[in-house]
Amino acid sequence: MPEGKKRILTGDRPTGSLHLGHYVGSLANRVKLQEEYESYIIIADVQALTTHWEKDDNLKRDVFQITGDYLAAGIDPGLSTIFIQSMIPEIHELTMYYSMFTSVNVLRHNPTVKTEAAQHGFSDMTYGFLGYPVSQAADISIFKAHLVPVGEDQIPHIELARKIVRRFNDLYKPVLVEPEVLVGDVPRLIGLDGKAKMSKSLNNAIFLADTADEVWQKIRNAVTDPARIHKTDPGHPEVCTVYEYHRVFNPEEAGEIEDDCRHGHIGCVNCKKKLSGKINQLLEPMRERREKYDYEAIREILLEGTKKAHRVALDTMAEVREAMGINYLD
Numbered sequence: 001m002p003e004g005k006k007r008i009l010t011g012d013r014p015t016g017s018l019h020l021g022h023y024v025g026s027l028a029n030r031v032k033l034q035e036e037y038e039s040y041i042i043i044a045d046v047q048a049l050t051t052h053w054e055k056d057d058n059l060k061r062d063v064f065q066i067t068g069d070y071l072a073a074g075i076d077p078g079l080s081t082i083f084i085q086s087m088i089p090e091i092h093e094l095t096m097y098y099s100m101f102t103s104v105n106v107l108r109h110n111p112t113v114k115t116e117a118a119q120h121g122f123s124d125m126t127y128g129f130l131g132y133p134v135s136q137a138a139d140i141s142i143f144k145a146h147l148v149p150v151g152e153d154q155i156p157h158i159e160l161a162r163k164i165v166r167r168f169n170d171l172y173k174p175v176l177v178e179p180e181v182l183v184g185d186v187p188r189l190i191g192l193d194g195k196a197k198m199s200k201s202l203n204n205a206i207f208l209a210d211t212a213d214e215v216w217q218k219i220r221n222a223v224t225d226p227a228r229i230h231k232t233d234p235g236h237p238e239v240c241t242v243y244e245y246h247r248v249f250n251p252e253e254a255g256e257i258e259d260d261c262r263h264g265h266i267g268c269v270n271c272k273k274k275l276s277g278k279i280n281q282l283l284e285p286m287r288e289r290r291e292k293y294d295y296e297a298i299r300e301i302l303l304e305g306t307k308k309a310h311r312v313a314l315d316t317m318a319e320v321r322e323a324m325g326i327n328y329l330d
Contacts, residue, residue, distance in 0.1 A: 005036075005037060005038045006037055006038070006146035006147065007037060007038045007039070007040065007143055007144055007145045007146055007147070007177075008030070008033060008034075008037040008038070008039045008040065008145055008146070008147050008148070008149065009040045009041075009042065009139060009140045009143045009145030009148055009179070010026060010030055010039075010040075010041055010042070010148055010149045010150065011040075011041050011042030011043060011044055011085075011139070012043070012044065012066055013044045013045070013047050013048040014043050014044070014045055014048050014059065014062035014063045014065070014066045015048050015051070015052060015062060015200060015201075016062060016065070016200040017065055017066070017069060017200070017207040017208065017209050018066060018069040018070075018073075018207065018208050019198055019199075019200065019205035019206055019207045019208065020189060020198060020205070020206045020207075020208070020249075020279070021151070021188075021189040021191075021197060021198030021199070021205065022151070022208075023073060023208060024184050024185060024186035024189055024248060025150070025151035025152065025183070025184040025186060025187060025188070025189065026149045026150050026151050026183075026184050027070075027073050027075075028073075028184060028185075029149040029182055029184050030075060030080070030149050031073055031074040031075060033147075033149070034075065034076060034079040034080045035079060037146075037147065039079065039080040039081065040080070040081045040083065040143045040145070040309060040312075041070060041075065041080055041081065041082045041083070041305075042083060042084075042085050042139050042309075043063055043066055043067065043082065043083065043084050043085060043302075044085045044136075044139065045059060045063060045084060045085050045086050046085050046086050046091075046092070046135070047085065047132055047135055047136070048062075049128065050126070050128050050129040050132050051116070051129065053126070053128070063084065063302075064295065064298050064299075065209070067082055067298050067301065067302060068209070068290055068293060068298060069208050069209065070082060071289060071290065071292075071293050071298070071301075072208060072209070072286040072287070072289045072290035073208060073286055073289075074286075074289070077301045077304075077305065081305045081308050081309055082301060082302060082305040083302070083305040083306040083308070083309035083310075084302060084306050085139065087306045087310070088142075088306070088309055088310050088313050090142060090310075090313040090314060090316070090317040091135070091138050091139055091142055091313060092135075092138075093317060094138040094141070094142050094316075094317065094320060095131070095134055095135045095137075095138040097168075097320070097324070098134050098137055098138055098164050098168070099131060099134050101164075101167055101168075101171065102134050102160075102164060104130070106160070107130050107131065107133060107134070108130070110133055110156050110157070110160065111156050112133075112153050112154065112156045112157060113125075113129075113130065113132065113133065113156075115153070116129075117129070119201070132157075133156070133157045133160045133161070134160075134164070136157050136161060137157075137160060137161035137164040137165070140158075140161050140179050141161065141164070141165050141168075141176045141177065141179070141316075142312075142313050142316045142317070143309070143312055143313070143316070144176065144177040144316060145177065145179050146177055146179060146180060147179065147180050147181075147182050148161075148179050148180070148181055148182065149182045149183075149184070150181060150182070150183065151183070151184065151187060151188070152183055152187035152188045153188070153197070154181075155181055155183065158179060158181040159181075161179055162178050162179060165177070165178045165179070166178060168320075168323075172323040172324050172325075173322075173323035175316075175319045175320065175323050176316075176320075186248050189248065190241055190244055191204030191205060191241075192204045192205070192206070192218055192219070192221070192222040192223065192241060193222075193223055193241075194222075194223035194241040195223075206218055206219075206279065208283065208286055209290070210283065211287075212276075212280045212283075212284075215276055215279055215280050215283065216273075216276045216280075219242070219245075219272050219275055219276045219279070220269075220272055220276075222241050222242050222245075222272065223240075223241045223242075224240045224241065224242050224268045224271075224272075225237070225239055225240045225261075225268075226239075228268065230264075231264065231266075231267035231268075232264040233264055234262055234263065234264050235261035235262055235264065236261075236262075237257070237258045237261045237262065240261070242268070242271055242272055242275055243257065243258065243261065243271070245275055245279070246271075246274070246275055246278075249275065249278045249279055249282060250274065250275060250278040253274065257271060257274070
């Protein structure tokens with residue numbers, strides 16, 4: 001670890017493109033902090049199988065897509081190490097050790113696990129799905145991460161990771177780091193439908209890879225104040241999804257837009273056009289950065305990042321085995 005630098009571990013499951021909710025919830029923080037911290041970004045392809053365990057021909061595509069999203073958002077491969085989870089077998093070894101002292105009841109009562117199970121219609125959870133938070137604890141602690149930038153829904157997982165690390169250090173030897181959680185400025189971004197958080201699976205998201213026209217078409221159809229019929233009708237911005245997005249992505253004009261809406265001085269179409277312009281202003285530099293990385297460039301970044309991450313994992317697991325007394329032949 002570079003002297004004076006603490007570590008970050010964060011990442012995503014490759015189940016599709018990243019969206020604006022990912023960006024404001026966690027990704028923006030990763031970009032901002034990558035010079036201050038030694039950053040490791042995991043592409044959690046094994047954990048993607050917790051909900052996509054059938055043969056998925058899109059998994060490789062999604063691994064490259066999500067890496068492209070990281071690079072487009074401003075992750076610098078010279079500062080941040082992007083790596084593939086399945087290619088670090090030590091993570092899975094540490095997951096198994098942790099599972100020996102993590103109870104099933106603790107996992108069943110994890111609110112994020114319960115919410116995801118309901119979302120996917122799982123009446124009977126698989127071993128891998130139920131144990132996802134244990135695997136995540138191994139991801140974090142094998143890199144001795146001090147800080148974990150995540151979205152709001154991941155807080156229960158990080159709290160469990162902290163408990164698992166404390167338990168390990170108490171049982172064996174204090175060789176692991178207890179992580180802290182960092183939530184973005186907008187911990188939960190509502191979806192375009194106004195009903196739930198922005199989500200890939202709910203089809204209510206604006207993706208970082210969307211074109212300018214795709215952004216406009218999605219915002220054009222976004223939910224607004226249902227009581228407002230005519231342009232001059234007084235609006236209720238507090239119930240309007242588009243206004244909520246203005247607060248996040250256009251804070252400079254949000255106050256004026258709120259006042260104009262309440263007094264019927266701005267119509268919904270004009271309001272949506274202003275928002276579309278602001279979001280495209282955010283995404284345009286990402287589109288330009290994305291063009292710099294072709295398939296081979298992304299492949300090389302993943303190869304080098306995974307090699308570096310593997311070396312760190314090997315070092316940590318040597319300490320873990322020594323602490324547990326299972327390095328029998330050393």
